[in-house]
Amino acid sequence: MTASRRHPSLLAALAGVVAAAVGFAVAELVAAFVAPGASPLFAAGAGVVDVVPAPLKEWAIATFGTADKVVLLGTMGVVLAAGAALAGWLELRRPPTGAVLLGAVGAVGAVVAATRPGSSPAWALPTLVGVAAAVLLLRAEVGTLRGPAEVARPDGAARADDPASGAGPWTAAGSGRPGLDRRRFLLVTGLAAAAGVVALATSRAVSAGSRAVTAAREALRLPAPSVTAPAVPAGADLGVPGLAPYVTPNDDFYRIDTALRVPQVDPDTWTLRVSGLVDEPFELTLAELLALPLVEHHLTLTCVSNSVGGDLVGNALWLGYPVRELLARAGVQDGADMVLSTSADGWTASTPLEVLQDEERACLLAVGMNGEPLPAEHGFPARLVVPGLYGYVSATKWVTELEVTTFADDVAYWSTRGWSERGPIKLASRIDTPRASTSVDAGEVTVAGVAWAQHTGIEAVEVRVDDGPWETATLAETVGPDTWRQWSYAWDADAGDHRLTVRATDADGQVQTSDVAAPAPDGASGWHEVDVRVG
Template sequence: MSTTPRGLAALAGITAAAVAIGVAEPVAVLTGPRSAPLIAVGGLVVDVVPEPLKQFAITLFGTYDKIALLVGTALLLAAFAALLGLLAVRRLWIGLAGIAAFAALGVAAALTRAGADAADALPSLVGAGLGGLVLWAFLAGPLEVDPWPWTPPTPPPGPSTPPPAPGPETPDLETAGSAPADPHAGSSGSVDADPAGPVPIDAGAVGGPASVTGPPAGWEPLESTDPESRRRFLRGVGALAGAAAVAGLGGHWLAGRRGVSAAREAVTLPAPSAAAPAVPAGADLSLAQLAPYVTPTSGFYRIDTALVVPQVDPETWRLRIHGRVRNPIELSFADLLARPMVERYVTLACVSNEVGGDLIGNARWLGVPLKELLDEADPEEGADQVVGRSVDGWTCGTPTAVLRDGRDALLAVGMNGEPLPVEHGFPARMVVPGLYGYVSACKWVTELELTSFADFDAYWVPRGWSAQGPVKTQSRIDTPRPRNRLTTGPVMVAGVAWAQHRGVSRVEVRVDGGPWREATLAPTVSVDTWVQWSWRWDATPGEHILQVRATDATGEPQTGREQPVEPDGATGWHTVKVTVR
């Protein structure tokens, strides 16, 4: 059993974990970033965590949900490592077994990811091996401890007999034998004159080292270390933690160098054979706090299950269109770019978007019509689902009929005039107007498999989401917002509304539950994009409730019935409470 104090033992466990994670990063440069233990285990958490908890994370952290997951995983790992350090003080094998268990979890998580091979186990194994070595080095032998690390037990309440005063006379043996036992007597039965003094020492052989014979019964050890020994311990912790940080950051940097940013920058997009319609004058009202009509690429929302962005080399990328088709197709990236391309404005929305949320954006996309690709592959009868499969194994199921009904469903390669950003699906992704992303917006797509909804459930369906997800009519108030300082008089109320592939015919606003007042719609490119709206309000002093609703081009008004995002998108009227002075 080690005599290392508890605080230092916990620190030793955390340091061992940091070394394991840090060393695994440069190893993962060779095997792929998804094989790094933290990423692999985090990906496993994404797959198995209950849907309510996952949705709570998206609602709370939005597009930062992945960062929050990794930070949370790291904190849990640190707590687990500290506990292992404490347990290893008594039994070193417990700490080493705990590290082995975490290594097994990392290996299992890495090997169960799509496209994994045996090499993906290396980061977890190498990291755990070095982490275990660090824990052993810290705890296998005791620190140099204070020679007398013992404290007497707390005496029971009540009167106590004070120890006899020291004196030159030798006590009468008969009297001494009948006296109460001294609580400070050692195992030899001798009496220590000073209760705070040292325990008995066996001098051993002449010239041999003295040794502590042990504490009296009931005495407890003190966590006291020699100051110099403690300093050496902390210096070792600092050095190893620093080395782990350098290894981890260095591995992350090397992984970035091995990425595809340079390959993306080398891509020259072809001119579209059918350019996007020009954005009409007045489509963007350019009001403060109002979302712009075209969302900047840097501000476009990103929600997916990838903890590390897949790095897909366009030189080796292939798209397979297979399954229940009469003419399977395989395309390279060069083949794809050689096809006629169209450019369209399309608004995409995430099914996790709460009423009034911002997980929605409008962009200009360039790509090959999916209808042309599917017509060429010639689906068989009954193949009513197209399963888009990402390079990381994620799947979405899109109705075949929707992709062939004439809407501008694209296999996109460009976004806002540039090649797709890596985090948005480079080299190619699906863009389908009128469907939530979880059933259509496959990024880093590498397969389109024709099957049926009866035969295959895509990623989100077994997790409680609807197999088909048409976008619901929604509207949002962007300005004013609750934190704004409003004054009596004219106030411009404005926002956006959407009903992709149906279009928005009307937007109405009401104050404090009063009558609905029709807002003014700005021009828009097509029914596949959102539309800005505005309404002039003569504000009066006090607190007020603003609400908005939209009506689509079929005449169907947005429902006021409140429904959560699961299983097929939130409903309700966006409501904003404001104060007018």
């Protein structure tokens, strides 16, 4: 078949893509009035995140890191565009199959949106309105390609005057091709695309929630802590080029969560509910929380998905209220052993009750990070930070409820997906400089990195060159056992290819294991190694 004969099919595929894009724009506009979470793209993306097997999630995080959400949305966009193109082609070849396909996908999307945690039946409305617009537009666009003379035979085969068959007795004015009115097609498609842009722009203008939350955060003034954190010792940050700073800037702090769109929580209406197996359930507003005696604490957080030598770890100064005081106010009942924390987007974490009640741990309901209100990406207006536990069982962002319960009666988001329930952080160390597969000059080379054993502390770090003996590295100062610790080692490097290996020992005398384990189900282990070339 010649290119000219294929042209109507290509235009039909384009019609499908344009119709779907306009439908999404219309859905976004409706979602701006209903709820940001009702956006079909983000609701569907959240649904994909929920059903994707854990090994695939681990691969995505290991491969793309904090860009995993961008990659997911991009992949979804490509898949949806391909599906929309297929719908356009089918609508031309076998009407109304393409419209039915779009409608079926929209129906599934509406169900997914309406059944998301924290949703309501109204969340289905944006998808339903959007898919209705897409179907009507697809029919109109493909109609310009089919022409008024076409009538489908009962058996579904095209008549001789069907342009999809490549032959027909009539030619639309000015098109030079059977049944194809190019001007009408371009006019309908162009106007539809313009309308889609207007709808998308309007949805952004109407979605004032994120701007309002941003303004509220910028206007918020955190109170002075009743207990200030110790000052960072002068020797805590070695200042070695390429070495992660002792305190991680907010903009550089890693972000791993299941929220494809950052929840925009209005601080004026936010509340934290303490419920479950307690004598006196209560709710706390942000104003009430800020009026409590808040404390500061330096704490390093680590993601369970962090691979050996990975960067899903960061250290910050947190301001918040001790969780144990909230639990004491509620009056925890006998038999409880877990607190199920819930995020504004429905995500949950299961934290051992004994950890949260431990007077030696600064488990905080945090409102501040490095001297400013929590960034939206990191949980504004409030989140949990817990020393010694991986984030998936403790670091709930945008937290709205603490339910005192039991491990026997409740499970959290990741507990139902093959991960361990309790998640204590494993002893780990990392070489930051020199980087793997880099070249350095012969002579003295500074090898440096960080090591962590949250809530236990680092006692020693050792470095090995090739298969040589373990050499003791110099440890930097530290605020306390809940943060990572920098280290450095002066290496007299000879020319050639070499392998550097690091291991740490914690304050209890435990030496970091060489046994290699993947992040699932309870954190990665093994020694970090880098290969370097000395010139």
